[in-house]
Amino acid sequence: MLNDLIPQALHSDVNQFLHELMQLGQHVPTHCPYCQNQTFSQTRAEPLTFRCKACLKYFNPLTHTPFNRLQPVAWLTRILCDRVNRKTYQEIADTLDCDIKKIMRRDKAIKKQMQLHFPDVYQWYCAHNDVAGQFNTNPINDALSAQHQAFKQKLSEILTTTNSPCLYCHSPHTVKVGQRATFRCDRCRRGFSLLRDTPIMRLPHADLWLTYLDLLVAKHSNYAIASQLCMNSGTIGTWRRRWCYTMQLWGFESLAIWCQRL
Ligand SMILES: [Zn+2]
Ligand SMILES: [Zn+2]
Numbered sequence: 001m002l003n004d005l006i007p008q009a010l011h012s013d014v015n016q017f018l019h020e021l022m023q024l025g026q027h028v029p030t031h032c033p034y035c036q037n038q039t040f041s042q043t044r045a046e047p048l049t050f051r052c053k054a055c056l057k058y059f060n061p062l063t064h065t066p067f068n069r070l071q072p073v074a075w076l077t078r079i080l081c082d083r084v085n086r087k088t089y090q091e092i093a094d095t096l097d098c099d100i101k102k103i104m105r106r107d108k109a110i111k112k113q114m115q116l117h118f119p120d121v122y123q124w125y126c127a128h129n130d131v132a133g134q135f136n137t138n139p140i141n142d143a144l145s146a147q148h149q150a151f152k153q154k155l156s157e158i159l160t161t162t163n164s165p166c167l168y169c170h171s172p173h174t175v176k177v178g179q180r181a182t183f184r185c186d187r188c189r190r191g192f193s194l195l196r197d198t199p200i201m202r203l204p205h206a207d208l209w210l211t212y213l214d215l216l217v218a219k220h221s222n223y224a225i226a227s228q229l230c231m232n233s234g235t236i237g238t239w240r241r242r243w244c245y246t247m248q249l250w251g252f253e254s255l256a257i258w259c260q261r262l
Contacts, residue, residue: 003084003254004143004254004255005085005086005257005258007141008143009120010121010124013118016118017080017114017117020117022073022077024061025062027061028050028061029059029063032050033059033064034052034057035052037052037054040059041053043058047071066109066113067106070106070109075106079103079110080110086257086261089104111125124138140217140218140258144255144258147252147255150252151247155213158181159179159209161181163176164194166183167192167196168185168188168192169185169187171186173185173187180193180195180202180206181194197249198245198249199241199242200242200246203242212225212236212243215228216259217255217258217259240259244260
């Protein structure tokens with residue numbers, strides 16, 4: 001699950017934390033969490049349950065941890081991964097077909113455990129998931145920055161292409177028309193775009209696209225971008241989705257996730 005959205009420096013900590021989450025329900029405790037007595041017996045295997053021989057209380061590996069009663073354990077890693085991929089609580093609740101409160105309670109427990117054992121990951125995770133309409137406070141990391149540059153490079157190459165054989169009749173005699181990588185064939189008289197099959201094919205203001213991408217990656221709101229580019233905010237409102245979808249189509253998935261919402 002480790003991806004470009006997580007800073008390289010945190011990869012091993014996140015890996016370790018995920019590993020611990022996966023082991024949670026299977027770990028046999030060394031003592032009773034209520035009275036610390038070390039003699040107890042297993043009463044059930046699924047879910048793993050024990051009974052203390054001193055205080056006679058039942059307990060399981062999650063008793064007295066932030067994850068008490070938060071079965072199934074498999075949901076925890078799932079929620080963590082989805083949150084890294086910037087899914088909202090509602091989106092996760094919809095895929096797991098449960099109440100949003102269940103997701104929020106589990107994420108809260110994940111954060112609590114993270115704060116205790118992996119404080120650096122905790123700091124990053126909280127800023128990464130600040131989706132209350134707030135500015136995301138994490139700076140862009142190197143891997144995403146590289147994707148940003150590569151995406152712009154690919155786009156620039158397409159936009160500055162001056163010769164392209166006709167997509168229909170393969171004739172080399174074509175003429176470029178306008179700014180958006182659109183060509184017209186002299187032989188079959190048909191028009192074609194190098195951006196066909198992308199949602200940005202008919203997007204206006206191609207001269208502003210690269211500047212727009214910088215603002216988008218820098219996490220500016222639609223409104224802020226519109227005012228900086230002197231464009232109508234209604235027009236710019238549809239851009240984010242189209243650009244993110246184009247990033248996905250071209251294989252820049254992490255960049256698309258980074259840009260899809262503030
Ligand atoms: Zn006990
Ligand atoms: Zn042609």
